[in-house]
Amino acid sequence: MAFPTVEVVESYSAAHNDYDAVILVGDYAQQLPAEFADFVERAQQNDQRIGKQPLLVTADVFGGRLITAPTGPLTRDYDDVRQLADAAGAAAHIAQQAGATKPLLVVFGTQSDARYGQAEAVAYWGLCQALYEPLEAREALGEDAIETISTVGVVGALDHEWLTAVEAGKRVARDLCGTEPERMAPPRFAEYCQQAFAHTPVKVTVIDDIQQLHHEYPLLMAVGRASLDVERHWPCVVRLEYCAPAAEQTLMFAGKGIVYDTGGADLKTGGHMAGMSRDKGGAAGVAGFMKTVAEMRPDTVNVVAELGVVRNSIGAEAFVADEIIKAHSGVRVRIGNTDAEGRLVLADLLSHLRSQAGNYPRPQLFSVATLTGHAALAKGPYSALVPNGPARATGLPERLWEAGEVYGDPTEISWSRREDFAFVAPRTKADDVLSSNNGSSAATPRGHQFPMAFLTIAAGLDHHGNDSDHPIPYVHVDIAGSGVQGGDWQHGKPSAAPVTCFAGAYLHK
Structure with a gap:
């Protein structure tokens, strides 16, 4: 490397x-x-x-x-x-x-x-x-x-160490994001992570037992259901943990690692499937940031990440729109479109992190994903930050924005609004939340903001807002516009966003 x-x-x-x-x-x-x-x-x-x-x-x-x-x-x-x-x-x-x-x-x-x-x-x-x-x-x-x-x-x-540590992280992110879907199928994605963090203070745990995944990550497994016919495509969760010697705060990341996105039963057509091996850019960016953490070894910052590494395949076993699936959080999710699969994976990961957050000092949650075409349309080459109330109250999005400006990994802030929560509200008592509409996100008003509302509800984070006894800052980071150079998802070089932004905000003195 x-x-x-x-x-x-x-x-x-x-x-x-x-x-x-x-x-x-x-x-x-x-x-x-x-x-x-x-x-x-x-x-x-x-x-x-x-x-x-x-x-x-x-x-x-x-x-x-x-x-x-x-x-x-x-x-x-x-x-x-x-x-x-x-x-x-x-x-x-x-x-x-x-x-x-x-x-x-x-x-x-x-x-x-x-x-x-x-x-x-x-x-x-x-x-x-x-x-x-x-x-x-x-x-x-x-x-x-x-x-x-x-x-x-x-x-x-x-600082020589700083320059090297960030570039090491960016290289990991580029490799994981940009590599073709067979070379970086879920088991091989996990293997790359194990090799990247060998002999470092980052602990790597690969959860690949199918029964355990069904039980603990039901939304993730719905996305991966059609891939189970092909063993080399079996999904997994890669958990990365860095424990600081004198931790004062904890960063907790959920990374979307869709190694190939066919769209599932809502199949991508018209040439839009090309480049979907890069739909793992969120998990890649989180792993890259963790590589920088491994090199810098901060004294006061814990970092915990869960990467959902899945192939959204098409076949007789594919999940379909209208299904209602109970998430890890217990929330009943009605599927609106199977091509809105990344938020399902993230919801289970975030729910796991939420349930563990009380074990760590000053937890802050982040989801990182190549989630919506709307983010690319609305923000161009900038990562979109969508914070919840506690994150906004603590100035978290501004901190990331300022770091991105100075360190060359810029972001733009979008605010979560009541319309976003209304958009995903259940239409009947049969379910608790709707995953998406059935149209293109790029043609949907607030198409990159309403998924954050879905994630908040589906992960149980709506019980940790400013009005709760245990508020948890949470920022959703959509890198659909920033993840590759020039917006060319088939041929563009991965940018390694948002590695440098987070490194600048949390690791560099």
């Missing part, structure tokens, strides 16, 4: 001569670092593209290669740190194609703006994102053969 090793360098003049290229990231309309100003000015006399697009020029720097990586303006109201990640990523491709294996990354011109407090770190992660190759490609062709940049130097006052 290699990725470019990072070396923190105090300054360009203090760097060693092993580097074979320099990547210079910043706004070229502003003052350039003195070490490179003459080289850039001479290059601009011959090529007006310098400073306007990423290019390689020959210069008296390490390796004779100076790669100009302009961000464009960084001072406008709408500029953000992702511009540095994008520029570094574009330059990384040029460095790799030029044959460099050890570039030095230099970021300039951001010191005076609080938005760019993690500029160098975000640029390094952007470089790694650009250079990442899929797990299947690495296994077939060899990591060293296709991921040829081995080391990256980063100039700045940085």
Whole structure:
């Protein structure tokens, strides 16, 4: 599980001569670092593209290669740190194609703006994102053969452990999200997790006994029912636990891990099934965050996660709309559409976590999922945060929003409203809650907010609001718009959202 090793360098003049290229990231309309100003000015006399697009020029720097990586303006109201990640990523491709294996990354011109407090770190992660190759490609062709940049130097006052820990987590998230449905079928997803957390303080428990799953995760097993005819597709729950030595708070995650989503009996048609191997992006993101936890080993933060790893198959045993299924919480759920399967999986996971929350200090619950097309339509490339009352009262969504802005993993907040709860209210006394309507979420008003209302009721969290004796902060995180680059769920590179956001909010001092 290699990725470019990072070396923190105090300054360009203090760097060693092993580097074979320099990547210079910043706004070229502003003052350039003195070490490179003459080289850039001479290059601009011959090529007006310098400073306007990423290019390689020959210069008296390490390796004779100076790669100009302009961000464009960084001072406008709408500029953000992702511009540095994008520029570094574009330059990384040029460095790799030029044959460099050890570039030095230099970021300039951001010191005076609080938005760019993690500029160098975000640029390094952007470089790694650009250079990442899929797990299947690495296994077939060899990591060293296709991921040829081995080391990256980063100039700045940085924490080497922090940079490495976050990138390790992001790599786990990309691997789990992006890998095809047979290579990452539920048992192999669990195996990957066991290997990723071997020899770390994170305990991995795989619940794969079918009878136990039927008993303890009935909604999850309804989704997985049609997959039971194929043993290699059998569902499981992967539980990850990190116990801090002096815990003051506990983060509890439910991750949606649908390794392939056919839509079930409400079959996806018109080409919309392609890319549904990425419907496990929520569980992947949670596992990635847990990998960063394993590397950072925080003293005061417990983290507990349950990942529901299931294939939503089609067949004679498939669950169908109109069924009423009693959840782990005891709530009777009427199925509105079998293609709204992820919220069923999450509901059982959240119910388990809710029932355990009293055993931990200051529990905070999160569900993370590629849940709705509406989130992608409404929020574009941003993770949607939908908090309950206790989370809102404690400022939890704002904390995540602020971290996402600084660490280059941005979010937007959506509020839970009474209309959302009315939408999922039962129509008869035969059931307690409706899982969904039977239309597209993207065409449904409040299509990414009402699922949070369903989760609240189906998981029993409606008994832990601000009006209860035991309120539990809960935030639903929909990454349907942020989980892959460019919104291309079939071919886009997994983004590893929301690993960096949560790491920035809870792990970095």
